[in-house]
Each structure stands twice: as structure tokens, then as C-alpha cells.
Amino acid sequence: MKKTVFFSALTLAGLAAGAATAGTLDDVKARGKLNCGVSTGVIGFAAPDANGVWQGFDVGVCRAVAAAVLGDQNAIEFVPTTGKTRFTALASGEIDMLARNTTWTYSRDVDLKFTFVGVNYYDGQGFLVPKSLGVSSATELDGATVCIQTGTTTELNLADYFRANNMSYEPVPIETNAEAQQQFLAGACDVFTTDASGLAATRSAFEKPGDYVLLPEIISKEPLGPLVRHGDDQWGDVVRWTLNALISAEELGVNSANIAELAAAAGNNPEINRMLGTEGNLGEMLGLDADWAVRAISVGGNYGELFEKNIGENTPVGLARGLNAQWTNGGLIYSPPFR
Amino acid sequence: MSDVSFVRTEMQPEKTPPASTVGIIGWAHHRLFSSYLNSAITVIALYLIFMLLKGLIPWIFSPTWSAASLGECREMIAAAGHEEGACWGVIRDRWIQIIFGFYPVEYYWRPIVTFLLLFVALAPVLFSEYTPPKLIWFTGIFPFLMPWLLWGGSIWTPLMIMAGFAICYFAFKAIDAAAGTIPALIGSVLALIVWWLFLASPVASAINNIIPIELGGVESRNFGGLMLSLTIGVVAIAISLPLGIVLALGRQSHLPIVRMMCVGFIEFIRGVPLITLLFVASTLLNIFLPPGTNFDIILRVIIMATLFSAAYMAEVIRGGLAALPKGQYEGADSLGLNYWQSQRLIIMPQALKISIPGIVSSFIGLFKDTTLVSIIGLLDPIGLSNAIRADTAWTGIVWELYGFIALLFWVFCFSMSRYSMYLERKLKTTN
Known part of the structure; x- marks a missing residue:
């Protein structure tokens, strides 16, 4: 029966195509x-x-x-x-x-x-780090491990930025923001990077938001x-x-x-x-x-x-x-x- | 002769077995501490379980049921003197949403009634010996009742679709009497198609204008949560089993075209991940179909899930068919049964019985696979957990939501697995 519905839907779709939008x-x-x-x-x-x-x-x-x-x-x-x-x-x-x-x-x-x-x-891409890392600028992040969402423009921006500043980093690929939060809090990465608005929202949900800082550098334009x-x-x-x-x-x-x-x-x-x-x-x-x-x-x-x-x-x-x-x-x- | 006998004439009274072999001690001695190695493993395992529970139980029993946000949860946990604990307020706040999605509140009774009627409809199939035989008629009606209850609209639409079967039957009877079986078969199918495509919906709306019996319509976009998973899962399960049987038989057919089509279908679908098929349903079909077409997204997903599951089902049932001794087929032939009679009376009952564990694990797999729809933007429980985390009150909550969703799924999957074990015991014919 479902097949019939499918085909009838296709037929109807064909009819609808005649009446151009x-x-x-x-x-x-x-x-x-x-x-x-x-x-x-x-x-x-x-x-x-x-x-x-x-x-x-x-x-x-x-x-x-x-x-x-x-x-x-x-x-x-x-x-x-x-x-x-x-x-x-x-x-x-x-x-x-x-x-x-x-x-x-x-x-x-x-x-x-x-x-x-x-x-x-x-918006623009920023960096979130724990205060205990003792970093006050993104230019001091040489060799850091970075939590980053795969398949996004943030990944490319990060690579560009580190290359332009002649620094190295180790990416920790993650899929969702929730996962990033867990990994970052568990110390799997030193730095979490995504759009600055997302970083602020993520930090606001931490148990001790004061222990983490947003670095001043914004490395991309995200209108x-x-x-x-x-x-x-x-x-x-x-x-x-x-x-x-x-x-x-x-x-x-x-x-x-x-x-x-x-x-x-x-x-x-x-x-x-x-x-x-x-x-x-x-x-x-x-x-x-x-x-x-x-x-x-x-x-x-x-x-x-x-x-x-x-x-x-x-x-x-x-x-x-x-x-x-x-x-x-x-x-x-x-x-x-x-x- | 004396009365002295050299053999004991009365039985010794039974002695109780030694304390170390019965009861809890005996069980522990046998099963847990039978050797040094086993004792060591037991102790280590008990220690691990203890450590796990020691962490988990205080976390679970945390007094946060009434909290309205994650921050409030943390205050409550701190006030209760715990280090950390679960934040159950999110479940209290959102459990209705996780179950019903965006279904209109005033219509909540409809999915509930559908869910209860589902069991009534399943009873004659699942527990045939305990139910009145007439109930099977309800099972036949239910596939038409369910969409009406869930999506709403006029009752005449499902009735007219059902009427198609009656029309098909009478057309077959009439043409059969006049012109023979083959024209009757073709004619009745044509009548059915013409009725469904062109006549059913105008007739339904005409009758509805005279006698309006309607339920408020609910759009597919409002389906969500567990209800969405159940709708996709139940429909796909119900259709994939018969489809799988047909495909399995088709694969063994002697007719080359039928066989090649079935093999091609099965191998193609099994060679493609479900997520690919879902992307086809959600994005590719959108591009192929003309703009402005509104081909229901849930229907598209159900079709893809059904096809996917049917291919796997076909292989499970083929395994059952292959396990039957050749003598069964030959016995059926020697009794003079034709193909369909021998399938129905001899082959299928045995083949399906052998395949029960495989069939049920396919069902369980399919039901769990429904959570993949979150990737194409449908808000099933997993998709909703993401949406709930985007609420400022609940950002940062992870384990509580996943735990609750896991529990919901576990209840359904565990019941299916238990039923399959019951069915295997019931159908067991060997001693």
C-alpha cells in the first residue's frame, strides 16, 4: 500500500510541476x-x-x-x-x-x-582557554591541543591562522558542541575554538565560568x-x-x-x-x-x-x-x- | 534358616547434603569460588561493581527533581552536601516533549489511544491462544485507523482506501465469471489503481461534506520524540516482514527476472548505509521532485527505513529457508501441494520458526536505527536532546538526557527480546 502512496505522490508531484510556481x-x-x-x-x-x-x-x-x-x-x-x-x-x-x-x-x-x-x-572565531593555562593571547598557543568541530569553516580558519603565525597545534576532532564541552572540561584539549558567541554561551553553562577566559583575538569574519x-x-x-x-x-x-x-x-x-x-x-x-x-x-x-x-x-x-x-x-x- | 540377610532390606534415610554444596553457600562455592583463579576473578569483579555503584548511586539519587535550570540544580546539590549529582529537573521539565515532540497538547489522547490499540491489534498475532479469533478483524482495520488517529483529517479517506480492497475483490469476481482468471487479475488491479489515484479522494471529500466526521489535522512536522521513533519503527517493522518474506522467496525463485530483481534489490540496499538512504530521502528527493511538491518527510523516511529493513529481513528468512532439510520440500511436492500451499502449510511455518531470533534482532536494530533521523533534522529523542541543550536553562546537560532516552529505548527493545524468547519456547516441538 505504501508503494501505491509513493507512486501516487510522484504522479501528483508531476501534475503539480505543470502549474509552475x-x-x-x-x-x-x-x-x-x-x-x-x-x-x-x-x-x-x-x-x-x-x-x-x-x-x-x-x-x-x-x-x-x-x-x-x-x-x-x-x-x-x-x-x-x-x-x-x-x-x-x-x-x-x-x-x-x-x-x-x-x-x-x-x-x-x-x-x-x-x-x-x-x-x-x-560573529568571529575566538578561543576559550582555562585560566590555569596562563595564556593571555592566541599568539602564545604554539603546540596546543585544540578541540574543533570537523567539517566547518572554523577548522579551515584555525589552520590558516596557525600557519600564518608559524605555530603548530594538535587538533582534537569533535562532532557537536555538547561533545566539545565535555572534552574541554575533561582536559582533553587546552583550547576550544568556535564562533565567539558560541564560546560565550558554552562558558556560561560551566560550573565555574570564572576559571575560563576568552582570548582577545578574533581570527575570522563570520557575518x-x-x-x-x-x-x-x-x-x-x-x-x-x-x-x-x-x-x-x-x-x-x-x-x-x-x-x-x-x-x-x-x-x-x-x-x-x-x-x-x-x-x-x-x-x-x-x-x-x-x-x-x-x-x-x-x-x-x-x-x-x-x-x-x-x-x-x-x-x-x-x-x-x-x-x-x-x-x-x-x-x-x-x-x-x-x- | 535364620532371618539374617546379607543385604540391607530397608533403605537408609536420606541425609541432607553437606552444607557446602547447597543453598547460597553451595551456589557461591560452585559458581564463584571453585578455584583460586575463579576466586580472584570474583573478588576483582565484585570490587569493580562496588566502585561503579559507589559512584553511580549517589549521582542517581540526587535531590534535583524540582530544579528549573542547571544552575538551580547545582545549588541544590551543593545545599545537600554532595560533590556532584544528576540534574533530574530537565527530565521533569521536558519528559512530555521527549515523548510527544511538538504534537498539539489537546490531541495527546490520540497517540496514547493509538499506542494502546496497537497492542489490541497485535494481540491476535502475538498471543493467538489467549484472544478471541474475531479480534483478527481489528488487526486488519488497524493499519487504516492508525494514520487517521495520528495525522487526523476526515475518517472517510481511510474508509475509501479500505473500500478499494472491496472494489478490487468484486471486480475480480465479476470479471472472473465473465472472462477468466488472468483478465480478472489484471482488471481488478487496474480498478484498484484507478480508484485510489483518481476517485478515492474526491468521493471521500464528497461524503465528508454530507456527513463530516473529522479529527483535527496534525502536520508531520509536529511529530517528534519517542512518538516519532515508534511511528517509524512500528510501520517499518510491520511492512518489512511480509516484504522480506516475498523477497526471500523471490530470491529462490526459478523465474530468472524475479530472481534477479530480488537479488539486485537486496544486494543494493544492503550495500548502502541507512544514513545514505535517509539523506536521499531528505535531500536528493527534494531536488528531483519539482519545486513546491510536498511529499511528506516522515513518509519518505518510513519508506526508506522499510526498504532497508526488508532487505535484511529477506536474508534472515533466506537463512531459515536454507536450514530446512530438502526432504520437507520434497514431502510437500509428493503430497501434491502447489507452490503457495506448500509454502503456507509446510515451508514457511518451519522457516520462520527457525528465523525468530534473527527476525527479532532485525526489528530491534531497526527500532534503534530510527534515531538516525536526527541527522536529517527530524527531532526524535536524540534530536530533541540537542534542542533541549540549546535552551539557556539546560545548556551543559548531557548524561541525564541520554540516560533517560536510553531507558525508554531499553524498555521497548528488552520487551521485544523477551517476547521472542517466549515465542521460541512456545513453538519448540523437540523434546
Whole structure:
């Protein structure tokens, strides 16, 4: 019987192929649900809570897009993807967008045919060492044993860095972050290296976080951001400008507390008025209604609020804004104007 | 003659055996301390077990059931004066999720009912002598009831799929009477295909508009945890056994095309790791199928797991067939039985009996292999353990989660293994 179902599914698939897909935006509206690819669990960025509700910084971007397009932050199918399945899931159309700590690189953008719509977190590879090692700089790590996740860009960055500084190291290959934590605490390696945000999150779960230090060197650029398929620029614009709306909102002082008031009537700041749809027709240009940005910002607040709630200094992850501060505060977070 | 006899006329009363050979002492003397070497091994083993338990028991009995985060656990352990201990708060917080995944809370009764009905459906097969014979009808209905309960939707869809079998039967009867067996066979199969592909779903939705009997739909994405493992495992087990029998018979067939197809299938599937097949299911099919196709991921995984298991099952059963003496086949032939009669009455009952241990270990292996789906992003218990660790409250927890999951799997695998031993004893015909 299963075989019959299989073949009938194939037949139906063949029929469906005839009706060529319209734009992703229309598909999402027709479906009434956004399929958003997230990770299977990265602390602070995406994880289901005890009630099965997805929470996190990347999840916040998904919810903002769903609210902007469909008017409901819960009209989302979260599709957990692993490092191995994420790109095929997006390329094959199983998901509409991917918000999964994915580094924007040349080959992913150009060769894999994706469009990175922006950066929601500037990360970089760092080193975590026990204080007892007595090391204060990564340049003193000659001959160290290093716990490193296999098959990732971090492995290549590490090799590059040690070669450039004419140092040697002994890799201890590991598969998952949990394994790395165990190995590092058990003393199987002197150094644990991965993205600095991951190191901070890992250290926060240690029994004695104070016994370990993050070295000051950041040896790679890891701009993480949401991405969509090549070739559907309208959908890419929707995701890009939803993210930009969250960023601009923080810059312009729009937050979840005052947005209802600001959106009620046009105020003194023309850019806020244009963004929130009280003036002009920006929403219409995007194929959405005038309130799209209001809904996106109302879900979890602006970029800064999402950051503070999920990964900021008052959370156990405890990341400082650093590079991810607004450009007005010396960071790299910068949105093109709403005009 | 005197009464003196030279042979004892009454039995000596039995003496109790020496204390060193009976009871606990005797057992210990025989089994544990029968020689210097064995005594030394016993002492060393006891010491190792003692050391293990000494570490493990205080760790297990740690007063952290009510903790809401790993930090709280550590405070509780410190307050209780222990050095270290398990943090069971994570199990209290997440055990429902580990069992049901993301299944909607208001529908939890459905997987529970399905699980209980599974045993009702299995009873006539597993314990045939204790159950009323009519119950086998329920076993026949269950494969249609189960998807309806788990995925929801209209009850008419499974009913219409069942109706396909009735249509197939009546088509066969009608054409058989009119045109003979071979056209009847072809005609009935055609009728079945046409019905399932084109008519079943419109008819089902038409009836549903008149008499709507529906359960709320649940999407496959919401399946997770142990429920997902059980769904994949049970369906794959149930389909792979008959499929495996067919493949094993096909491999021994005298018809060259049938034989080559079966050998090709078995050798191909056995030559490929399961994880490769799962990647094919999750990513490659996505690329081959046209964009926008929604071919259920769980169905894809079940198909792959079933095919994988069927290939192994075929080889296990072929082992059983090969172990039968040739005389059994010749005896069946000499009684004038045709191929299917001799398989059903003589060959299969014996071959399957010989293969029971192998079949059950294949089942157990398949059930445990379902955890591999975590690699393609399905949140089975292992996948969920990763997701739970990504919660800020529980980062850094490892052993408690794996221990709990291991316990869940152990319960099912151990029961299967015990049942197989019971079945072997029941079917034992030698003395």
C-alpha cells in the first residue's frame, strides 16, 4: 500500500510541476504559512522551549517576516535543519527562508545560488582557554591541543591562522558542541575554538565560568544572516526590508512600547512615518499593506530589544553588543534609509 | 534358616547434603569460588561493581527533581552536601516533549489511544491462544485507523482506501465469471489503481461534506520524540516482514527476472548505509521532485527505513529457508501441494520458526536505527536532546538526557527480546 502512496505522490508531484510556481511571496500568502528554516538548537539563537514554542534571536527574524507578510507571528512552520540539510532544504523550496546562524560567504552566495539579505549578527572565531593555562593571547598557543568541530569553516580558519603565525597545534576532532564541552572540561584539549558567541554561551553553562577566559583575538569574519533563494528578488526584498525595519526601528527609537502610539498617526519624523506607513506607500511597493513594518516590529520589538531578550548581557548567554551595536554607537549594524 | 540377610532390606534415610554444596553457600562455592583463579576473578569483579555503584548511586539519587535550570540544580546539590549529582529537573521539565515532540497538547489522547490499540491489534498475532479469533478483524482495520488517529483529517479517506480492497475483490469476481482468471487479475488491479489515484479522494471529500466526521489535522512536522521513533519503527517493522518474506522467496525463485530483481534489490540496499538512504530521502528527493511538491518527510523516511529493513529481513528468512532439510520440500511436492500451499502449510511455518531470533534482532536494530533521523533534522529523542541543550536553562546537560532516552529505548527493545524468547519456547516441538 505504501508503494501505491509513493507512486501516487510522484504522479501528483508531476501534475503539480505543470502549474509552475509563482513568486514565493504569493506562495506564502496562498499557503497562509511561512516555512522558516532554523537550526535544530543553538543556544540563544533558536531552540524550542518546554511547550514546544520556538524561541531565539534567529527565530525572532522568522516571526517578524511572518507578521509582516501574513499578519500573524505564529503562522510559521519552523523546519529544523542541520548543517548538512539546510542548503538543500532552501534550494529545493522546502523552506522559504533560512535563518540559521549561516555565515555569508562568497561561494554560498555565488556558487550555491542564494541571496543573503543582510547580517543580523557579526560573529568571529575566538578561543576559550582555562585560566590555569596562563595564556593571555592566541599568539602564545604554539603546540596546543585544540578541540574543533570537523567539517566547518572554523577548522579551515584555525589552520590558516596557525600557519600564518608559524605555530603548530594538535587538533582534537569533535562532532557537536555538547561533545566539545565535555572534552574541554575533561582536559582533553587546552583550547576550544568556535564562533565567539558560541564560546560565550558554552562558558556560561560551566560550573565555574570564572576559571575560563576568552582570548582577545578574533581570527575570522563570520557575518551571520538570513538568506533566500536566488532569482526571486521580490521575496528577497521582503525579508531584507523586514530585517532593515527592525534595525532602523532601533536607530530611530521605535520600540515595542511606543510603536502603537507612533503608528496611530503621522508624527514629526518623516522617516518613521514612511516606515510605519502613516505617510507614503512603501508597503505597497513591497507588495504588502501599509502596516507591514508595524506588525514586524510589534512581535518582538526592534533589533536591540530582540538582541537584549535573547542573547544580550542580561541573559545567560551574556553577549555584549560590540560589533553588533548600531553604527551610531560605533558598531556595524546599519540599515539603508526608508525612502 | 535364620532371618539374617546379607543385604540391607530397608533403605537408609536420606541425609541432607553437606552444607557446602547447597543453598547460597553451595551456589557461591560452585559458581564463584571453585578455584583460586575463579576466586580472584570474583573478588576483582565484585570490587569493580562496588566502585561503579559507589559512584553511580549517589549521582542517581540526587535531590534535583524540582530544579528549573542547571544552575538551580547545582545549588541544590551543593545545599545537600554532595560533590556532584544528576540534574533530574530537565527530565521533569521536558519528559512530555521527549515523548510527544511538538504534537498539539489537546490531541495527546490520540497517540496514547493509538499506542494502546496497537497492542489490541497485535494481540491476535502475538498471543493467538489467549484472544478471541474475531479480534483478527481489528488487526486488519488497524493499519487504516492508525494514520487517521495520528495525522487526523476526515475518517472517510481511510474508509475509501479500505473500500478499494472491496472494489478490487468484486471486480475480480465479476470479471472472473465473465472472462477468466488472468483478465480478472489484471482488471481488478487496474480498478484498484484507478480508484485510489483518481476517485478515492474526491468521493471521500464528497461524503465528508454530507456527513463530516473529522479529527483535527496534525502536520508531520509536529511529530517528534519517542512518538516519532515508534511511528517509524512500528510501520517499518510491520511492512518489512511480509516484504522480506516475498523477497526471500523471490530470491529462490526459478523465474530468472524475479530472481534477479530480488537479488539486485537486496544486494543494493544492503550495500548502502541507512544514513545514505535517509539523506536521499531528505535531500536528493527534494531536488528531483519539482519545486513546491510536498511529499511528506516522515513518509519518505518510513519508506526508506522499510526498504532497508526488508532487505535484511529477506536474508534472515533466506537463512531459515536454507536450514530446512530438502526432504520437507520434497514431502510437500509428493503430497501434491502447489507452490503457495506448500509454502503456507509446510515451508514457511518451519522457516520462520527457525528465523525468530534473527527476525527479532532485525526489528530491534531497526527500532534503534530510527534515531538516525536526527541527522536529517527530524527531532526524535536524540534530536530533541540537542534542542533541549540549546535552551539557556539546560545548556551543559548531557548524561541525564541520554540516560533517560536510553531507558525508554531499553524498555521497548528488552520487551521485544523477551517476547521472542517466549515465542521460541512456545513453538519448540523437540523434546
